[in-house]
Amino acid sequence: MIRPATGADAAQICEIYNHYIVHTAVTFEEEPVGVNEMALRISETVPHLPWLVWEGGGRVLGYCYANKWKGRCAYRYSVEATVYLRPDVSGRGLGTKLYSALLDELRQRKLHAVIGGIALPNEASVRLHEKLGFAKVAEFREVGNKFGRWIDVGYWQLILGSG
Numbered sequence: 001m002i003r004p005a006t007g008a009d010a011a012q013i014c015e016i017y018n019h020y021i022v023h024t025a026v027t028f029e030e031e032p033v034g035v036n037e038m039a040l041r042i043s044e045t046v047p048h049l050p051w052l053v054w055e056g057g058g059r060v061l062g063y064c065y066a067n068k069w070k071g072r073c074a075y076r077y078s079v080e081a082t083v084y085l086r087p088d089v090s091g092r093g094l095g096t097k098l099y100s101a102l103l104d105e106l107r108q109r110k111l112h113a114v115i116g117g118i119a120l121p122n123e124a125s126v127r128l129h130e131k132l133g134f135a136k137v138a139e140f141r142e143v144g145n146k147f148g149r150w151i152d153v154g155y156w157q158l159i160l161g162s163g
Contacts, residue, residue: 002101005051005063010039012060013053016084025146026119049079050105054098061089064102069115077112083128095128103132107160114160119144120152129156 005013018032033041045051051065062085069078083099106114116134118125126136134156142150 001055002052002098003055004046005042005053005065006046007039007042009053009060009063010035010042013042013063014038016060016063016086019087020084025144025149025151026122026125028119028144028146028151030146050102050109052098052102052105054085054094061086062094062098064098066102066106066111066114069113077110078115079106079111079113080115080117081106082116090124096131099128099132103158103160112160114158116156116158118154118156120154126154126156129158132158134158 014033014035017027017038020027021029021032042051045065045067049066049068052063053060054062062083064081064083066079066081069075069080081099081102083095083102085095085098103114114134116125116129118129120139130136135158136154137157138155140153140155143153144151
């Protein structure tokens with residue numbers, strides 16, 4: 001079941017996200033996020049943009065959300081989106097369904113452009129974005145450093161329609 005996230009989901013969202021912080025370079029955060037911080041992130045986003053969770057078997061299996069792309073007013077129709085799944089449920093199509101639900105919500109809100117930033121290499125994330133219609137628009141070389149190595153970041157964009 002896909003539903004809006006609430007602060008009550010923060011602990012389970014931390015379980016998912018902190019795995020990626022500690023074990024991967026797909027996020028450039030380096031320290032695990034606490035439950036209170038995650039609840040704050042949700043509460044700051046939800047009134048303005050969607051934050052969704054996939055719940056199954058009484059637990060959060062994945063989540064996705066959109067944030068402002070930039071702070072200037074002229075960017076108000078553009079967002080950056082992200083999706084994370086529990087590692088044990090990846091490869092089952094949940095990410096596609098969850099991200100599709102987010103894109104539908106963004107269309108309903110009359111947003112125009114969605115940007116996905118991907119730490120490279122990350123074939124699964126590239127495939128997901130391209131499957132949903134995103135096109136690669138940029139790649140920045142060695143802009144992040146995690147685990148003692150330089151990491152490139154690619155950007156994929158999807159134009160939703162008029163905003």
